[in-house]
Amino acid sequence: MNIFRHFEEIVSDALAGLQSAGTLAADLDLSRVAVEPPRDPSHGDISTNAAMVLSKPAGMKPRDLADLISTALDASGHFTDVSVAGPGFINMTVRDTFWQTRLADVLAARTSYGVSEMGTGQKVNVEYVSANPTGPMHVGHTRGAVFGDALANLLEKASFDVCREYYINDAGGQIAVLADSAFLRYREALGEDIGSIPEGLYPGDYLVPVGRALAADHGDALLAMDETARHDIVRSASVDAMMDLIRGDLDALGIKHEVFFSERALHQSGKIETTLKQLENKDLIYVGVLEPPKGKTPDDWEATPQTLFRSTNFGDDVDRALKKSDGNWTYFAPDIAYHLDKYERGYTHLIVVWGADHGGSVKRMKSAVAAVSEGGADLDVKICQLVRLMRDGEPIKMSKRSGTFVTLRDVVEEVGKDAVRFMMLNRKNDAPLDFDFAKVTEQSKDNPVFYVQYAHARIHSVLRNAAADDALKGVDIGDTALAAADLSCLRDEAELGLIKHMLQFPRMIEAAAEAHEPHRIAFYLFELASSFHALWNKGKDNPALRFILPDQRDATLARLALIRATGYVIASGLEVLGVEPIEEMR
């Protein structure tokens, strides 16, 4: 599917020929040989750095080696031109027919164009969102949610076996606060005047229905109940209710996790103890006293002995505490057990998506995964930087107190799922992002969401017009018929350029999946849309380049094939981003 693989084979065949002829050593390391499209299209269609990379081990000057390789490539008969340029690049040109007929591949694959075998079904676990279930999701969670989901889509397109996972932090102190807050709402539901919500509890209205439901289910029975038993009931009901809220929020963004993993269940299973026992057996746990942080010592610092994990053995800066001073586990201890559990479920590639404020935990988590899997699993922590909400260029100030708090739902309802998703992916994950409500809904080139969707809609507009055109009455313009059209009609530079551009898509998928960087797809789609819009306008200047030519059926069918294929590539890319490819904009 990735046509550059095809050319890689041709190049490696040529190199193998030189090896068997004795010109090149048989044990040459070919891993650095790249076969890529050159940056400048005037250099040709394909380029390789083989001569420069191999010149030293071959003991030859790059240009001399390039001449040899280039002769072999020329003899392969695949190219209309092979030339050596610059310091030793070998540039190859393929005949137009090659490119034209590749359109049939796209038309056959449709929106599955770009699917790569790269992942070979390897299991990848992507953990994202994992927001504490203490309320609805706020806008700060949005970027990580969209990023993780798009990354999962991307890896699926690259043939990884992906699990989307959510870690429910339902065991910590914040959950106790949630339960207390819900209990207050329960008393309120029973008719008690609870006054204003005390400091330290969650004041949000979203707990009112939780209180009512508890009252409906239990009457006033909870009031007389033993505190531990009551707390269990209230906590469990509250967490369930909050997770329902969160699932609803995620659903509005088009996100569905396959696994929701409960931290509380982890505590109850005894898995934490067994995991740490394993580490203890490897002498990776000890009781010791940490040095206070250099430069800035907290006021309440005490040099007390703690149960520590030897994360410094795995590259961390200091060893990390596993138990709090009250004897409970720190968040880190269950997290270690959780990651072991992922590994034991067969996931050797682990990805977690965190907010920027958790950047300090990356090394310890990687250390833990290395220790617990004995190097069998790799962990990639993707850090999403903050999003600055803007309105007409002015930052929106948020605070929970003043009620100017923006939820994820607010954003989705104002600008729509597609716009939110695309904009969140239109920046590298580790760079801060401005999100301007005005810009995101604007219908102009300023707004990449619109620009890409508009290209797709234009394509469908042409297809609708073609279907309704008298000159094409009774003519089959289905995908199979278009694939069989005389594609050699596509001779204009802009047409060939568009074809070559869309054929890069499988390469983009592989590169983006390899790097765990879905934003590359967003940028690619913007550029592909740009190629299409340019061709469209060329037809305005030169009517001979219009897509529908009533008196030239062959050329029309070829051009419909071209734009139909473009539409599939755009749709395939949008599928990765989780954005709808709309067919009409009015």
Added chain:
RNA sequence: GGCCCCGUAGCUCAGUAGGAUAGAGCAUCAGAUUCCUAAUCUGAGGGUCGGUGGUUCGAAUCCACCCGGGGUCACCA
């Protein structure tokens, strides 16, 4: 003070398993509409890739040290 991220055109940003003359959008200037959606397109100007060294055929990309911005720093998840 330690660690992590960032620093590329006036602005917002792409571009890293090292590749040829560093790219887009916005903004500025000059153009294109009897025609499939001008919601678009074409062209121009604009750069010591934060700095200095190093590695090599070749560095925005890798290494070291600085400068500037942000995040984080036992027991909060």
